[in-house]
Amino acid sequence: MSPYLALLQxxxxxWGDEIAWGVVVTVTLALSTLPFGVVFGLALALAKRGADPALRLSANIYTTIFRGLPELLTLFLVYYGGQNVINSVSAAFGGGPQELSSFVSGMVALGFVFSAYSSEVFLSAFKAIPVGQWEAGRAVGLSPRRIMGLVIFPQLIRISLPGLSNVWLNLLKDTALVSVIGLADILRQTGVAARVTREQFFFFGLACVLYLGLTLLSSIVIGRIETWTRRGEVVR
Structure with a gap:
């Protein structure tokens, strides 16, 4: 047996089981962050389109902050700052110190960043939908909520998918940052293996292969979703 294959037993x-667990943690973290980022990003886009100036300003400030800060700094702020807030609240109610998990910190921090970027994608998609779609919905007697749900939202998802796919791939890569706060993801597990075995090139190369594999799989899945959303389009 090859000595490199022996290292992956x-x-x-x-180190096969540790690295496999790292893949599971990475995928779980990304998938857990996805719905939070998409839903909050859509809410931010709606706030930016709303009539309330204070709401628009708040949404713009939020996206400016989390698009401008480095993702690693956001992660540190959530992990250490969140820990301080939780301990302060716990002490105020007579409780003891509480620990904020690395997984939750990573999910929240990456969710903040993902929602900020996805809000811009949704905002652009809203602008790409003709105003006449709203007017047509009102003309047939639909309420604004039904126009959004039946007319606008399906088009919004189809138009925003290419932009959201890019944001998702960035999120998948940014999960590597959580290794610095102790979460046993792909990068941390391969890093530990590299230090113990002194096979840095092999294990970090393996990490590259794993991330590229996840990216390729994501591209295939997203491509099929895009094909499904365009099933009703007329071929010209």
Whole structure:
């Protein structure tokens, strides 16, 4: 057996189980962050289009902050700042110190960033939908909520998918940042293996392959979703 394959064996003799767990953690973190980022990003886009100036200003400030800050700094602020807030609240109610998990910190921090970028994607998609769609809905007697749900939202998802796919791929890569706060993702597990075995090139190369594999799989899935959303379009 090749010595490199021996390093990837499962059990006490290799690093296969640790790295496999790192893949599971990375994928779970990205998938857990996705719905929070999409829903909050859509809410931010609606706020930016709303009639309330204070709401528009708040949404713009939010996106400016989290698009402008480095993702690693956002992660540190959530992890350490959130820990301080939780401990302060716990102490105020007579409780002891509480620990904020690395997974939750990573999900919240990446969710802030993902929602900021996805809001811009949704905002652009809204602008791409003709105003006549709203007017047509009102003309047939639909309420604004039904116009949004039946007419605008399906088009919004189809138009925003290419932009959201790019944001998703960035999110998938940004999950590597959580390794600095102790979460056992792909990068942390391969880094530990590299330090212990002194096979840095092999294990970091393996991390590259794993991230590229996840990116390729995501591209295939997103491509099929885009094909499905365009199933009703007329071929010209």
């Amino acid at each position: 499962f059990g006490s003799t290799g």
